[in-house]
Amino acid sequence: MEDGDNKNILITGGGTGGHLYPAIAIIEYLQEKYPDTDISFIGSEKGMGSKLIPAMGIDFYKVRARGLIASGSVLKKISGYVSFVFAIVPGFLKVLKILRNKKIKTVLGMGGYICAPVFLAAMARKTDFSIHEQNYIPGRLNKFFSPKAKYIFTSFEETKKFLRAKKGAIVFSGNPVRRAVREMMRLEPSYERWGLKRNRFTIIAFGGSLGAEKINRTITGLYRKFAGDSGVQILLISGSRHYGDISRKV
Structure with a gap:
């Protein structure tokens, strides 16, 4: 991040530790290296993020979302798509308001279905968004949005073969590790x-x-x-x- 860059950043991710703890590691890094950065976080209504993120002094916004059911009978798939759309619209509208009010210029998605309304809102406002993929094989949502992402950060170098992306967009970064874990590794x-x-x-x-x-x-x-x-x-x-x-x- 250069000194002239916009310092209003939005991070989003699912409520489980696999998405949340790497996000916390990134927040720790930004708070240490770029203390003037204004960080916001969008998470699900359920999950541990609603407690851990505010404890770091970060604005936490709860947005309703749900996963996409893409298996089973044709009727079940259709029902899943309809439910997904109805669930995502209120979240999409809420994220649009957050992006506008917080003057967000950079979005980072850490995975999970909560990223869907955030990425869609970012695209609607022509706001750059990037993805971090913790898994070797990317999830459906990250695969779907990867062609539009500015960057896709991967934990495994081989993950790039599963993704469609802009030229030079895939960056092998590894998986961010929290400060507490790094300190434990030295013990x-x-x-x-x-x-x-x-x-x-x-x-x-x-x-x-x-x-x-x-x-x-x-x-x-x-x-x-x-x-x-x-x-x-x-x-x-x-x-x-x-x-x-x-x-x-x-």
Whole structure:
């Protein structure tokens, strides 16, 4: 960001940690390097963003949106598209007002269905918007809007093969990491805290902020397979909603 650039930035993203925590990392960077930047955030009515983002001194706007159901019977698909349109229109109109009142010139979408009304409003106002894709394979929404994005920042270099974009728009940036995580990475690993042995080959698995049932099942199977192997140990971050079930199985 150059000194002459407009410093009114809008960031948006879904309510789960996979979208939210990279957004928080970017906000931390902007607040540290460009303290005069006016940052706004648009999030869903549900999710942890409504608490975490305002705590950083950021204006948080709640906008209603919903995902697009694109599978199932023809009738279910049609119903999904109709519901999507009806849900997105009020959000689109609200975002238009936010973009105008806050004089936003730059929009960054971190993923999730909440980005749809924001990107559409940005296009309607001819406001530049960029996308950050955390996953190896982009989601449907990011794929759909990528041809119109100024930049698409990817966490994996190979992700570009799944995207249609303007020449030079795809930037391999990696996934932003929060300050607290970077500080933890500098600490001496706490093997004892988790009941781990320093000299064993260690497998760590997790399925995002909410956990993932399929990953949990797979790792539970690996645990049983390596139960008698003293050279291997497994640390599974199951997610709170799966913790009780996994604890009973192991």
